[in-house]
Amino acid sequence: MADTSPRTGSPASQDTDLIIIGGGPAGCAAARMAAGVGMRSVLVEPDTLCRNLYRIGALNNALGGHTSGPALADAITAELKSTELCRLELGRRVVELRAEDDHVAVTLETGTLLTAPYAVVATGVGPLQPRDVSWITAPSGLTLSPLWQANTDDAEGRTLLILGGDRPIGTFLRAHPTTDTRLLVAYPEADAYKIEEIRDDPRVTLLPVEHLILAPSEGGAVTADAVSQHGARHMVTADAAYLSIGNAPAVPPGDFVRGADGYCPPTDQHSRVIVAGDLRSARFQRIMTALGSGSEAALHAYYAARDLPISN
Numbered sequence: 001m002a003d004t005s006p007r008t009g010s011p012a013s014q015d016t017d018l019i020i021i022g023g024g025p026a027g028c029a030a031a032r033m034a035a036g037v038g039m040r041s042v043l044v045e046p047d048t049l050c051r052n053l054y055r056i057g058a059l060n061n062a063l064g065g066h067t068s069g070p071a072l073a074d075a076i077t078a079e080l081k082s083t084e085l086c087r088l089e090l091g092r093r094v095v096e097l098r099a100e101d102d103h104v105a106v107t108l109e110t111g112t113l114l115t116a117p118y119a120v121v122a123t124g125v126g127p128l129q130p131r132d133v134s135w136i137t138a139p140s141g142l143t144l145s146p147l148w149q150a151n152t153d154d155a156e157g158r159t160l161l162i163l164g165g166d167r168p169i170g171t172f173l174r175a176h177p178t179t180d181t182r183l184l185v186a187y188p189e190a191d192a193y194k195i196e197e198i199r200d201d202p203r204v205t206l207l208p209v210e211h212l213i214l215a216p217s218e219g220g221a222v223t224a225d226a227v228s229q230h231g232a233r234h235m236v237t238a239d240a241a242y243l244s245i246g247n248a249p250a251v252p253p254g255d256f257v258r259g260a261d262g263y264c265p266p267t268d269q270h271s272r273v274i275v276a277g278d279l280r281s282a283r284f285q286r287i288m289t290a291l292g293s294g295s296e297a298a299l300h301a302y303y304a305a306r307d308l309p310i311s312n
Helices: 025-036 068-081 168-175 189-194 287-305
Strands: 019-021 041-045 085-089 093-097 104-108 113-116 118-121 125-127 160-163 184-189 203-206 211-216 222-227 233-238 241-243 247-249 273-274
Touching: 019 025, 019 113, 025 041, 025 085, 025 118, 025 287, 041 113, 068 247, 085 113, 085 184, 093 118, 104 118, 113 189, 118 287, 160 233, 184 189, 184 287, 222 241, 273 287
Parallel strands: 019 041, 019 118, 041 085, 118 273, 160 184, 160 241, 184 203
Antiparallel strands: 093 104, 104 113, 125 247, 211 222, 222 233
């Protein structure tokens, strides 16, 4: 459990009722819910609101009739910017969060110090790189883009090597239904259950592997020595390589308790730090669960600030 012992330095008056770190679906939902119960909030986001949503071409699990990430992102952003009780700090990065006995102190890269009784942290995740998984050997320092960042021009008439079988592959295929591309999906046994939704797409060739040795070539092309789960080896060539091997939690510096997997279990955190969205666990990385957990986090802060019981 996080250290909840008393500390000194509590400000005489605090800047807001709630500090929200992260401007994705979970953070935006927290700000909207906070305003709905009369709480002032400051939302800190180093980029634009719902940045990653704008890169998702197709949705199949969102309410409101939104079938693309940009449409949902526009709706969320418009609602949040009209929320008078929420102050936006866009283009600002958190460099430290400290949880004191009676407040939370958040320092921005500009040196600004924000204080509030509670903080909702919804900084999400970032893509794992080849160096982060044991089944891929790649040149030192190699960094690849996740598949969901690829557009039609990146894929049209090209063969793409996809590292990992994570679910964004299905999203990519739905977003580009008429794109003439070939996806070579190399995945370990642990990802076998994830590839069912793409198995029957004629543009996909599945490559179950035990190990993959990646060798980039000129012009972005790649070759790979693929070792199958039965020990057979063969060479794979592609015009480019993209990632679909999962994500790693993007935890800001400060008073957080991280599990063995790097995520921040909500029940292990300081009582004034409420974790929401994808930062909680790898199991719940869906847009709808992020929206729900952000709303719940704001309500948690509302009830806690008033010493009201929080039902499980």
